[in-house]
Amino acid sequence: MTTTTADRQSQADGASTGGGAVPTARGRRRERHHWRRRRKEYALFLLMISPNLLIIGTFDYWPVIYNAWLSLTRWNMLSGTPRYVGLQNYENLFSSSSFHGILWNTLTFSAAIVIGSVILGLAVALLFDQKLRGRGIVRTAAFAPHIVSGAAVATLWLFIFDPAYGLTRVVLDPFGVASPRWVNDADWAMIALIIAYLWKGLGFVAIVYLAGLQNLPEELYEAAKLDGAGTWTTFRRITLPLLSPVTFFVLVTSIIGTFQAYDMIAVLTGGGPGDATTTLSWYVYQQGFRASDAGTAAAAAMLLFFILLIVTGLQTRFVQRKVHYT
Template structure:
């Protein structure tokens, strides 16, 4: 019979071998994550406290000066407001329209496969192509919007060159591009719901709206949480449609934080100011995600 001490030694040797194999397997992944995920974040935080034009010399430490300049600038206050308006309308609109579209295409309709494909298609089209399409639609002289407004005896507004209409134009284009993805996610959620609850509610005399509000929506809460987080992150990082449609204008009417970071860092050659704005964007997304997560703890039902 093996000695108990020898058994313990053998067990420790096996454990060391297993830990060694585990370390060999996981170290490349840890190195990749640290190199491409955490190091850029830390270096950006460092740059946000420096002055550097990215062309000559080395970054010069200025402490919190970049942040002070940002938060004392009325222009940056307008950029923050633009970001919140743009993000709020796109996130809420995507959820509402996507859910309605998912309920519609979940019905047993003819050619519903084609309808689903058509609903999802804008999401896979490049942002530049979508922006070009909507620039043509919004053209006040030749676009489709001119025809629609003419039916009501009105002239089409100058969507992308009028500060009052540029943000609505951007929101409409972004909703058209992203709503199909939300609809397909909601559709998958609807098709995965158990039918027993609906059947029991119908037997009790509940109507369609009551079933949808009292049963379907609560059961879809994990899907809603997912699409809200994903859509919010994508919206706050929007770049391509803004670049093609409005270039952040007119003035700063459609300048969001993501576009402000690009302008600051690469157009104005102010790496420190751009990095500081990126840090602000990071903490806004972190705070909003934390709020959504806290809300989900009370309202999201996973069973």
């Protein structure tokens, strides 16, 4: 049978069309299989992280949401039920002159601890970095207060600050200077609290800085020495910039620690005299557990939350511009 050119072309077209249908169907089956597998992987992923999401949502996010709602209510925890009052709790706080003083106390306390921790911690770390005899024992002794409870440290400083028989009197008497009434005088109470708090955390900050110092590359110092750079220039141009990640860590931990300070305030000053050493965290405790005013306590806690949120944002900007990771 004779096959014309048109017939051969028709058969070729049919073969090419039929041959192309098989890969297309196979590709669709492969794609469906791929998406089924991806859905199974997503389902497994969600199943694996759901316990963590549940825990984080329950213990992190839900308390914040509940506290935000509680700050809009008036509720005596000993009796009655929460009553919605809107922003009245916040208005009462900002219209209170004593609360303005509490905010100032919080900022003063936090700034003094943060600045003091950085300066004194770095100075002690530089001293510890020297090749001195018995430096291991000295480092251990300096770090020890950090692992002691805040209540115990505050009790120790109560004895040190005692104007009748404390260590401060023993030190000041030979100079004819009377020991101040540290924790009972509004002019000295905050200073006493700052001294005790700095002493407790100084060893930890010094050890952190010491770890940073001992990991700095020696070749940079050798190059600076060959270039004729002095001690201060080397410290300012090499040591400080390379220690910026450590400084940032110290800033973050110090700020968080000061805003959470409670135990040493409770034992050393009790927030007094008057409100001289009352910080936001101590005020939240007073309103919530002593005055049983849950609404005011929640509003103060939300203000503390927003302050920390702003500080965190500023710290993030600081990291982007000033912190140099090597």
